[in-house]
Amino acid sequence: MVVFVCGAMTMVLELVAARVLSPYVGSSNLIWTSIIGIMLVFMSLGYWAGGKIADKKHDINDLSQFILISAITTSIIPILETIIVNNLAQVIEQLIIVAIISAIFIFGIPSFMLATASPIAVKLKNEEEKKVGSVSGKISSLSTIGSIFGTFFAGFVLIPNVGVSNIIIGSSILLLMLSILIHPKKDKKYVISMIIVTLVIILLCLTGKNLFKIAHLDVIKDEDSEYSRIWVKDIKVADNVSYKTLQVDTELESYMNEQTGEMGAKYLGYYDLFEYYNKNAKDALLIGGAAYTYPKHYLKRYDDKKIDVVEIDPKMTQIAEEEFDLDVNNPNLGIYHQDGRSYLNYSKNKYDVIMIDAFTGRNVPFELTTYEAMCNAKRMLNEGGIVMTNVISSLEGKDSKFIKHEYATYKKVFDDVKLFMVNTQDKNQVQNLILIGIKGESNIDKSKEEKYQVLLETEVKDFESDSQISTDDFAPIGS
Secondary structure, three states: OHHHHHHHHHHHHHHHHHHHHHHHHOOOHHHHHHHHHHHHHHHHHHHHHHHHHHHHOOOHHHHHHHHHHHHHHHHOHHHHHHHHHHHHHHHOOOHHHHHHHHHHHHHHHHHHHHHOHHHHHHHHHHHHHOOHHHHHHHHHHHHHHHHHHHHHHHHHHHHHHOOHHHHHHHHHHHHHHHHHHHOOOOOHHHHHHHHHHHHHHHHHHHHHHHHHHHHOOOEEEEEEOOOOEEEEEEEEEEOOEEEEEEEEOOEEEEEEEOOOOOEOOHHHHHHHHHHHHEOOOOEEEEEOOOOOHHHHHHHHHOOOOEEEEEOOOHHHHHHHHHHOOOOOOOOOEEEEOOOHHHHHHHOOOOEEEEEEOOOEOOEOOHHHOOHHHHHHHHHHEEEEEEEEEEEEEOOOOOOOHHHHHHHHHHHHHOOEEEEEEOOOOOOOOOEEEEEEEEOOOOEOOHHHOOOOHHHHOOEOOOOOOOOOOOOOOOOOOOO
């Protein structure tokens, strides 16, 4: 039972670690690698130390104490999140360094302590059965089965339904109960001390929650979904101007002017160019809903048109409805909670315009950047239809890799390609770029030219790319 629970708790902590750190350092492959690597280091040290201790003094009391220490150090995680991660992220630009340091000081000790359980358990059990091979195999198997259970239970059930802060409290209490359960001598003094420890653990968890609120006064909602940790913030930029924002990991996904209800991101206005490039457009698709700020704008401005939104995370839609005034019952709005690439692959629906806004900084779902994905998007377009994609990149310099590969890919698929700079004319500056692919001949509405003159003047007409196209087999711009 002990090694099963400790194995499960180890994997729960690993998943929790990623959620705790993601708003400060992101959730890229490099960050995941850093977290897993550090925790494996401390687990290895724990196995080694546990074996040494077991050879010298194989007492179940030691096992109880180590589990108790893991319970206490787990309960401190919310406090350390604010004290260590929040402060480090503000002073160290290299997020990988922040992730490594944070993983060491926040998750190192509980990982170490949980790992000591297996070798001590092997020694204790071997005293009974005198079959070291069978005992070590049984203990390792149970620990691994616990890890498997912890992985699936935390990932599929706990995180999206209970939330990280409650998981930390529950894990601390569970480890405390396990420590008490296996303690050999439960006299009056021990019972009193455990009551005190229980109160301390609860106090530590509550203190962590309060410290978080003090350090993040602008966070009005902190939610965990199946896919990410989501923050909704209320940010005042002037006396009479405030924005409600939606943040996933370190990136700002959407923001809305609370006074007017209008979308805040400048690049979203470029999606309105669809009515210039395709005057007959009636049906639109947006991949990547987030807070649904553009769909709300679209439905208000074009009440004779329809828009479908593919958003992989149902929690996003729920937050958009609760915090960003989304009317999910609008008859001109269709919502599909599924992966964007899957929708492109298998949907039979046809559209006049497809908008892709699923890219967040350099965290790119590569499967939406490839030649195969764009071929499927083109297949879903009516003649004269367009694909419009928000790309975050520079046009030149070391940060231009994304747009060069993507531009080459669009040129391979579409009959005509347009590119717009949204934020600045500095080609070395990372910014929002709007990439447009047109199927067949465009149905330009000349009557809208003056209306969109300011946007049309930002077109980049001399851009060229000799980069290799992105494919499902070779996608150098994915995270």
